[in-house]
Amino acid sequence: MNRTDARERVMKILYRSDVLNETSADVIQSWIEEAGLGEQQPYAENVIRFCIENTAFIDEQIDKFSEKWSTARMAKPDLAILRLAAAEILYWDDIPDPVSANEAVDLAKIYGTDDAPVFINGILGSLIRSKAR
Numbered sequence: 001m002n003r004t005d006a007r008e009r010v011m012k013i014l015y016r017s018d019v020l021n022e023t024s025a026d027v028i029q030s031w032i033e034e035a036g037l038g039e040q041q042p043y044a045e046n047v048i049r050f051c052i053e054n055t056a057f058i059d060e061q062i063d064k065f066s067e068k069w070s071t072a073r074m075a076k077p078d079l080a081i082l083r084l085a086a087a088e089i090l091y092w093d094d095i096p097d098p099v100s101a102n103e104a105v106d107l108a109k110i111y112g113t114d115d116a117p118v119f120i121n122g123i124l125g126s127l128i129r130s131k132a133r
Helices: 003-020 025-034 038-053 055-065 076-091 097-111 116-132
Strands: none
Touching (some): 003 025, 003 038, 003 076, 003 097, 025 038, 038 076, 055 076, 055 116, 076 097, 076 116
C-alpha cells in the first residue's frame, strides 16, 4: 500500500471517530488493524493518535484560516481531511507541505462537499504560509 491509499484510510478512520464520538484507544486500534495498512500502519497509527489527542489544537489552527466557518460547522468529511493534512503540515517535517495539501484536495474531490476542494486548499495554503513566517 502506498501513502496516498493510507491517507484515504486514515481520513476514513478520523471521520468514523468523529461521527461516532469514539476515541477509545482499543477501538481506534481495531479500526487501524481492519484497514489493512501494511507497511503504512506505523504512519497511520501516529497520525491518527496525534489527531485524536490534539483535536482541539488542530481545530484551533484550522479555525484561524477558515473565514466565517468554524470547525463545528464544517461537514465531517471535510473536517477529517483538514485535520489529517493540518497534522501532517504542522508536525511531520518528512512530508513536504505541498504533498499534504495536494493529497487533501484530491480526497476532498472524492469525499468532500462541492466546495470542499477550494475551501480546503485555501485553508491549508494559509496554514503553510503562516508556518513559513
